[in-house]
Amino acid sequence: MTEHGGYPPPGQAYPPPGQAYPPPGQAYPPPGQVAPGHPTATVPGAAPAFAPGAAPAVGHPAAPAWAMPVLHKPGIVALRPLGLGDVMDGSVKAIRRNPGATLGLSAVVLLACLVPSAVISALLTMVSLPSPDDTSSMGSLGTLPASLVESLFTWLATGVLTGLLAHVIGEAVLGRRTTMGRTWSSTRRRLLPVLGAHLLVDLAVVVPILLVVGAGILLSFNGHAAAGLLVGVLGGLPCLAGAIWLSTRTALAAPAIVLEGIGVRPALRRSFALTRGVFWRTFGIILLVSVIAAIAGSMLSVPFSLVGFVGMAATGDNPQSGLVMVVIASHLGKIVSGALTTPFVAGVVGLLYIDRRIRLEGLDVTLIRAAAADSTGRRG
Template structure:
């Protein structure tokens, strides 16, 4: 018997009277030799063998290939695998692919194996790593299923945000900013630079307010989406009660993100500003523009790296710094995926919102008269009628964009935690799914 485990077959240990290393069982000592029995043929086969034996060369191993024209017996079906399908060479699929497979070696496992069991879906998403379509569908399903709570939160945030934009444009931006030099061919470089600065300032302030509204809506809708994943509803009061303790930290997180974003852009533009102040205006402007572009790229990378900090702060009840580090950990290695999904969701939401906003913009221009001419001229002097009517369209559009972008952000956070931390097991227990994760293959 060999010392290597697993090589010796059961019952192969040497018996009594057999020398170690012998290849067969020991013969009894008193057994007579068949060749020495009376009437036996010394050259013939052993006793009780027929003398008509096949000639040499026609012997075949018991496990060899079947003879030509002979159909091999089908393999016995194992428990749970079902009957193997018939292949081109006969039953069992021996003709084309591997034994036991169908044509081409695929799909011959029978009807008893249907793949792994489907993931549990107690709410708007299945509890497994999600695809892009499932994330978008989950956000839309949340808005459709819990529309009262979702639209109530979105409408409140959109109205507050749009009122701030209208008041800021009506009282401040219309008087403080001037872009007339952009339409003047004889304008000097200083006038063009000042006009570009005013336009960027106006757009940045409006974008900043809109971004604040979007982040606040995301934070308030985080509770709704997280409950929708479990198949549980939540009212506006419950959502606010759950989010209220984290609101001060949320604004601190928002302030830190904006400070970081504008700080990076300003750091990129600072060398050009210094060169311009030194007297080299042409080179300074070019260097400033390049610096702003470079700073914007870095700020964009940082923004999406920390884009999951808001759901982490609201759901994990973490601090500001801890939420930023959690987002960076979840996004690490998946930045392009997070960026692409959020960009796609933003594009889809804004296209849908534009279908609503554009008609209101034309209606506002038709009702205000002068504002429509000012828009065509490229000036920023917009009347109150135009601001109010177009603001109504913006509110309706924000009611569509906020739930989609917020839902996608929260579902991306959940998806990344499922992929990295097996959050689906905890979600299944929270949703009351019985025996989830115990019947999977290999468990």
């Protein structure tokens, strides 16, 4: 309520929704500008608007509400708490507005990782079948070494892309377009911490599962099949639940490393703090987009798999050549599908990180000011 009973003073227009009247005798600043005495912070390079402490505490904006510029959606999403539709639509918009820095960069990274993987996997496949007449190890055992190598290189490519694409999302939220070169130069020093965080989480997830599975197999081989099955079930279910919980609680570590410039341990703690109280929401959204990406990736990989199996059937007298064709086709399918689906998943995770900081820290206020500074700089 104002001294006029909640209505604007005579001759004065209503303020924009959610904003208060300016102090007496002071006019609203023009659209896209901030009132004198409240300078905006520019956000060069790696977007220090996301740095820890950059956002004002909730209820304590850096400038009065009436001084904030009306720039509620400078980029791919509105600067407010985001819903499921917002994060999915924003991820798609980031890809459409920055195809080179998303699809192109994903294709380059996957090529750089999976071409050597294809060569190594093909050689391992040939070694695993020492003789063209030896068909006993065909099938899953014949391609097992190749599958392990492919998984390792895919993990490396995914970790690198998670860091690179977090920067693209941060820029796109502020309405900035970026390129592969600028993304690489702004992010390359943060890639090792991103991979380190991924490695720590994956080891914490995989090692307990391997121990339980190994114990079950060992008991089975020693004639205790029932005990081995019991150990596998009773030990595997808690390990699976723990893996889901840990992966969800640490899902926002990579965006924190890239956008805040912090290390591995602070980023993991940051992710735990940001996901506190919203485990099921975070898990549900990540699971949904992962399923969508997996279905899309499988559909994109089907033509390459068919080509590989047709080639294998055509070289029936030479199992080595047939399995090598399957391995190469699998890598080609992974490159194509990964280049299209990885940016989508990484975009959703990056927007979940921004959403949590908006809800907990009022980051939208800082981002609006940074976008206003960009707008003023372009006009100047």
